[in-house]
Amino acid sequence: ETGVTQSPTHLIKTRGQQVTLRCSSQSGHNTVSWYQQALGQGPQFIFQYYREEENGRGNFPPRFSGLQFPNYSSELNVNALELDDSALYLCASSAVAGEFYNEQFFGPGTRLTVL
Amino acid sequence: AQSVAQPEDQVNVAEGNPLTVKCTYSVSGNPYLFWYVQYPNRGLQFLLKYITGDNLVKGSYGFEAEFNKSQTSFHLKKPSALVSDSALYFCAVVSGGYNKLIFGAGTRLAVHP
Numbered sequence: 263e264t265g266v267t268q269s270p271t272h273l274i275k276t277r278g279q280q281v282t283l284r285c286s287s288q289s290g291h292n293t294v295s296w297y298q299q300a301l302g303q304g305p306q307f308i309f310q311y312y313r314e315e316e317n318g319r320g321n322f323p324p325r326f327s328g329l330q331f332p333n334y335s336s337e338l339n340v341n342a343l344e345l346d347d348s349a350l351y352l353c354a355s356s357a358v359a360g361e362f363y364n365e366q367f368f369g370p371g372t373r374l375t376v377l
Numbered sequence: 378a379q380s381v382a383q384p385e386d387q388v389n390v391a392e393g394n395p396l397t398v399k400c401t402y403s404v405s406g407n408p409y410l411f412w413y414v415q416y417p418n419r420g421l422q423f424l425l426k427y428i429t430g431d432n433l434v435k436g437s438y439g440f441e442a443e444f445n446k447s448q449t450s451f452h453l454k455k456p457s458a459l460v461s462d463s464a465l466y467f468c469a470v471v472s473g474g475y476n477k478l479i480f481g482a483g484t485r486l487a488v489h490p
Contacts, residue, residue: 302482
């Protein structure tokens, strides 16, 4: 069974640029969530996708957007990068939206640095 | 609003001694509670969850957690700590009508030989 994978591992961008982060869900999982973990803090929920539709969103501005593909892989796009966007971005997959007590399986994350 | 508090930034324990990492929660409705562990440069790994049933939940790597409704707590425990248990531990609660996790700030566990 393949776990959750994310790419790239590290990324350095400058303020104002755009970035795309990628995630491949664990086999059999149809729900993907994205979290932002700033240094020294717990992960913060960005949004969740289920069957290619956004299923819920946290307190993040519209310049954070996402996609989920038919094979359940996913992208997180961030436009107009700001310094405060520097963080570890975590992707997590789970089986069956609606069963809200299913554990989520996390990828290793993408470390984004905005200069 | 749902929230989780981890009152200790760091917990220090000697190898072989029991450990406890504290978590309290605030939710409307039934709580669905999780513990995750994060090792350096790694993503979060699921340890255990409480949905319903027995208040003592057993999880991975010998960890267990005790759900206490009256104290709104969900403390993580292990009878005998290992140096390899040293990591960052997060308590989380499910929020909303979908699988959104609200995390605490984390507690760093340091197990000394």
